Amino acid sequence: MDSILVEKSPPLSGEVRISGAKNAALPIIAASLLCDSPVTLQNIPNLADISAMERLLCSMGMETRYERDEGTLEIDPSRVRWLEAPYDLVRKMRASFFVLGPLVGKYREAKVSMPGGCAIGARPVNIHLKALEDLNIELEVEHGYVVADGSAMRGGRVHLEFPSVGATENAICAAARAPGESVIENAAREPEVTDLADFLVAAGAKIEGQGTSTIQIQGVDNLSVDSYSIIPDRIEAGTYLAAAALTGGTVQATHCREKDLTAFLADLRNTGCEVNVEPDGGLDKITVSRPGPIQPVSEIVTLPYPGFPTDLQAQMMALLCLAEGTSIVKETIFENRFMHVSELSRMGADIRVEGNSAIIRGVKSLSGSPVMASDLRASAALLIAGLVAEGKTEVLRVYHLDRGYEKIEQKFLGLGAKVERVRAAVPSK
Ligand code: UD1
Secondary structure, three states, rough: OOOOEEEOOOOOOOEEEOOHHHHHHHHHHHHHHHOOOEEEEEEOOOHHHHHHHHHHHHHHHOOEEEEOOOOEEEEEEOOOOEEEOHHHHHHHHHHHHHHHHHHHHHHHHEEEEEEOEEEOOOOOOOHHHHHHHHOOEEEEEEEEEEEOOOOOOOEEEEEEOOOOHHEEEHHHHHHOOOEEEEEEOOOOOOOHHHHHHHHHHHOOOEEEEEEEEEEEEOOOOOOOOEEEEEEEEEEHHHHHHHHHHHHHOOOEEEEEOOOHHHHHHHHHOOOEEEEEEEEEOOEEEEEEOOOOOHHHHHOOEEEEOEOOOOHHHHHHHHOOOOOOOOEEOOOOOOOOOOOOHHHHHHOOOOOEEOEEEEEEEEEOOOEEEEEEEEEEHHHHHHHHHHHOHHHHHHHHHHHHHHHHHHHHHHHHHHHHOOEEEEEEOOOOO
């Protein structure tokens, strides 16, 4: 398995272009199967997870053409032969479960493997299933698969017990083609959910209220759109801006959107950073610099959007490791999302975990060491910690990073970081 070798680097400086959002692209690729004619998606990041979703669509008989360098993915959804998402594909990527709503929405039946657990918690799908049942879809769990019968599907009131991103997305997709009106209450408000709804609206769906907690949907019979461009990746932008803050440099993230990063940027300012935003043709250029020492923050709490994103919690924690005082980070979205703590501690950080809170006492310096990535965002946190650690840090299990960060070494190298991918030796025959 590849690893990334990180050396203590000068303060990062320069410009980094932000890619399309993985977490918007994945449900939109899945939702394209609701359409009746070919669709070209643009601003698709070149990531392992995108290839996995493409493979899943192909396994159902759809035709796709993925131009990785151009960031376009053409999908012809007219020929779906197997309404099934097999265990082998869903197990590797939980987002494969996003095909359930689109499949049953369009074909009135589906068979999708239940996803397993993952490093950041059990991650059940009970809220997804309840939402589909609220649309009068019959569901059975058989041999590890959810088998859906949507022959009596109709619009209805869907109340989510928690604003789950994936459950909201599955419900939107099924309701988009369910006869009658649906109302999703306590819906997730994340920008990626809004982007999915906007994609469907561009295809002729009747959806209102996306971006708020109540989404109204009037089912339609046909959906079709020639092309659609995915929103920028707020988590990728936040990761490079956190790295700028940690190294005390000045980085401009281009092709991103400030409005998606409000809570994160407010906390970055609280750590002593200056944040400047320049509008740029409908998007923004966000520049972060840190003129003085890193200030501790009393408490950062991860919350559903518009709160502080759980997907930036680990990167923020890496920054707070070198603050001039004690900070608290509370994780309320996932039950087991502090796996990076033990690795940061091995690099000399002083972090104590109490329940779902991490108490971070700032230290003067970190020291490089081999570290093991446990999930995508934890890996990013370890990489940016390596930029300020004395000596060398080897981030193992880099495949996690490749799932979510496009051209990660090139982008960091472009900012002056000392990073190098170490290719795993191919065993000789
Ligand atoms: C999505 C994002 C992920 C992000 C998360 C929260 C994608 C591909 N992934 O994941 O990067 O960290 O939103 O912003 O978009 N839950 C249940 N039952 C369910 C569904 C969820 O208990 O049926 C729990 C989960 O275990 C978790 C919490 O709800 O503790 C949030 O999960 P959810 O919002 O569904 O996240 P995902 O859609 O899986």
